[in-house]
Amino acid sequence: MKNRRDFIKYLSAVALASSIYLMVDTKKVEASSIPIVQTNEIPPLPWPYVELDVEEVRKLGHLGYYAFACSGGAFWAIIISLRDKVGYPYTLLPLPSIDEVKQAVKEKVHINVPLIHGEGGAFGWGSLCGALNGAGAAISMVSENWKEIGKILFRWYETFPFPSDASNEYAVNHQFLVEKYKSDKPLPRSVSNSVSCHVSVSRWCVKSGYASGSKERSERCGRLTGDVAAMAVELLNADLRGELDTVAKLTFTPETLECRICHYKGKDYEMGQFTRGFLQCESCHTDMRPHISSNTLNTAFDVPIGTWSLLAAGLAIVGTGIHLGRKMLNSRKGGKGGES
Amino acid sequence: MKNRRDFIKYLSAVALASSIYLMVDTKKVEASSIPIVQTNEIPPLPWPYVELDVEEVRKLGHLGYYAFACSGGAFWAIIISLRDKVGYPYTLLPLPSIDEVKQAVKEKVHINVPLIHGEGGAFGWGSLCGALNGAGAAISMVSENWKEIGKILFRWYETFPFPSDASNEYAVNHQFLVEKYKSDKPLPRSVSNSVSCHVSVSRWCVKSGYASGSKERSERCGRLTGDVAAMAVELLNADLRGELDTVAKLTFTPETLECRICHYKGKDYEMGQFTRGFLQCESCHTDMRPHISSNTLNTAFDVPIGTWSLLAAGLAIVGTGIHLGRKMLNSRKGGKGGES
Incomplete structure (x- = not known):
């Protein structure tokens, strides 16, 4: 057998x-x-979603961080909540119960869960924030609209000052689910303008003055994990009610919109469609000199700037109204290219 | 029930x-x-791993990309191979069989799988390469040594010219598992020096001259998905034999090692431990002027450079031999900070 x-x-x-x-x-x-002998196929994704309590999930996300770090913690918080309310098929996944996790945190026992690899921007690499990775994985397992919900969550993350007031208050008042806190102080809040763990952590450290290996920084990421899991559930709840558009829309900064006039996923290389993504361009590309015709620099990819500066001048002459462009671009959720 | x-x-x-x-x-x-009434707990992670065929997984990764894009594709390729060889508990996961996926690709039917959210650097955001995300999730589910294996895979990705010769040959000779190819040409190869989808795709486009929305770029990512899944399995196989160290080690570039003298996850803010990650610093931080004492710039985080330039000068005077430092740093797998 x-x-x-x-x-x-x-x-x-x-x-x-x-x-x-x-x-x-x-x-x-x-x-x-006589039991019906079922064919025993595992139900395909997405699995059923029911409305969850945002604040309960925030607390579970914080607890999950203590047990599995950011990525496994955010994933566990959302999926264990669904398992407790829905049961099967969530019962198929290797996830410890809430009580088991409380006990594991208390006794400092290690448990592995799906998505744990995303911790610290994946294997500590500092890439994608693990809370977003874990929450994103959960979203894609429970909603047909996962692509739209995920994008809204990511943009919200870039612009939100973490940790939230709610999380700071829970910690100060000892209302989270852990017994012993890494820190129960109210922590400074900062906006990362990026989904990168490396950038998010670094900006918070510089804002707060705490070192990256400090208990306070770790606690900040625990509260952030709760906040991200909570926002994911807020969006999923809204989607369930058919009200996703009323909660948030995917928007771009003016700087990013200007970049996206030429640079997005598309089929015309010469027009600048040699890149992809929805990142905030200005978060990394602070040096815009490649677009000034008098400079002598190459682009970030060591390509002579001639083409770009001429193109930029051409665009200025044609005067394709930026505001019109912004309006068009803001309504475009994806790139023009059809390939994944 | x-x-x-x-x-x-x-x-x-x-x-x-x-x-x-x-x-x-x-x-x-x-x-x-009388059957023994088992407690019926789902086995905790990691689940059993058995040696897999690297080339079979490369082909499944490519097929998986056609069905689920990069992240779901890499995850599916590894886990479906284990399900076919091991059976339970992998049978608990909502994954279509190889034949079902071949049929779905042929008929262009959409199927969702776990980790599908990671596509295009997560929801198309351009952050962490989805193939790494999906393969990373699989690694963390099947090995106690997931942290070490993941780091080696990530560094390999940064330095490897994708797509591999093997994948190019499979495509040219129609030895992959799809019937109709996005492109069956041999494709140019490029090194990204980054785990970022945005950077990886952009550098390949600039190297190859293909647009980001082209069929060739999509095919390149399909071959890359196979290559990443294959390398993950090569590392897992080596780990199973107890030979992980002989296959690859986690190394740093000389530039990154110099940065890491001060900048890593640690408890001393003033020494520069306000950041974290294993990314190649020079991939994004091309402007090193904050470290030249005569300049008037702020750091990337708008902090006056005085502290840093004085510190740099101090380090130079003290003359803490860089080569000694490199040796020490190369032996340090993680930061000094104990928090996640």
Whole structure:
């Protein structure tokens, strides 16, 4: 008996054989007790979503961070809430219960969960914020509209000052679910303008004066994990009510919109469509000299700027009204290119 | 009966009750046919790993990209291979079979899988390369050594010219598992020096001359997805044999090592420990002027450079041999800070 399916088949067979025997031979068991032998296929994604309590999930996200760091913590907070309310098929996933996690945190016992790899921007690399990665994975498992919800969550993250007032208050008042806090002080808040762990952590450290290896920085990321899981659930709840558009829209900064006149995922290389993404351009590209015709620099990719400066001048002459462009671009959710 | 667990309990109860009835009342069934009612907990992670065929996984990664894009594709390629060889508990996950995916690609039918959210650097954002995200999630589910394996995979990605010769040859010779190719040309290869989707795609476009929305760029990412899944499996196989260290080590570039003398996750803010990550610093931080004492710039975080330039001068005077520092740093796998 090599797997769960075989085990269920075995149980079914025993139950069925026994029941049939009883029916046929002793007539002691009703036909209704014969279980339907299901085909046993795992339901495909997305799995059912029901409205969740935003504040409960915020607290679970914070607890989850203490147990699994940011990515596993955010994923666990959302999915364990659904398991507790919906049951199967969420019961198929290898996730400890809330009580088990409280105990594990108390006793400093390590437990692995799905998405744990995303911690510290994935394996500590400092790339995508793990809270976004874990919450994003959960969103894509529970909603048909995962692409839209995820984008709104990501832009919100870039512009929100973490940690939230709500999380700071829970910590100060000891209303989170941990017994011993890394720090129960109200922590300074900062906007990252980026979904990068490296940038998000660095900007917060510079704003707060705390070192990256400090307990306060770790606590900040715990509160942030709760905040991101909570916002994900707020968006999923709104989507469930058909009100996603009223909660938030995907917007771009004026700087990014100007870049996106030429630079987005598309089929025309010469026009600048040699890149992709929805990142805030100005978060990394602070040096705009490649676009000034008098400079002698190459672009970030060591390409002579001639083409770009001439193109920029041409665009200025044609005068394709920036505001009109912004309006058009803000309504464009994705790039023009059709490939993934 | 709200979930799978209840269903199994129900089956067990029917089987048990029927069997006991038979034993007690009719003596027709032996005691050995009574199934052991297992506690039915889902096995905690990591789940068992067995050696996989690297080239098979490369082909499955490419097929997976056609069905689920980069992140879901890499995750699916590794986990479906384990499901086919190991069975339970991998049978618990909502993953279509290889034949179902071939059919879905042929008929352009959409299927969702776990980790699909990571596509295009997560929701198309251009952050962490989705192939790394999906492969990373799989690694963390199947090995105790996931942190070490993931870091080696990430550094390899930064320095490897994608797509591999192997993938180019499979495409040219139509040896991948798709019937219709986005492109079956041999594609130019480029090194990204970054785990960022935005940077990886942009550098390849500039190297190749193909636009980001072109079929060739999409095909490049499909081959890359196969290559990343294949390398993940190569590392997991080596780890299984206890030979991970002989395959690859986590190294740093000379430039990054020099940055890491001061900048890493640690507890001393004044020494520069206000950041974190294992990214190649020079991939984004091309402007090193904040470290030249005569300049008038602020740092990337708008902090006056005085402290840093004085510190740099001090370090130069003290003459803490860079090579000694490099040696020490290369042996340090993580930061000094103990917090996640």
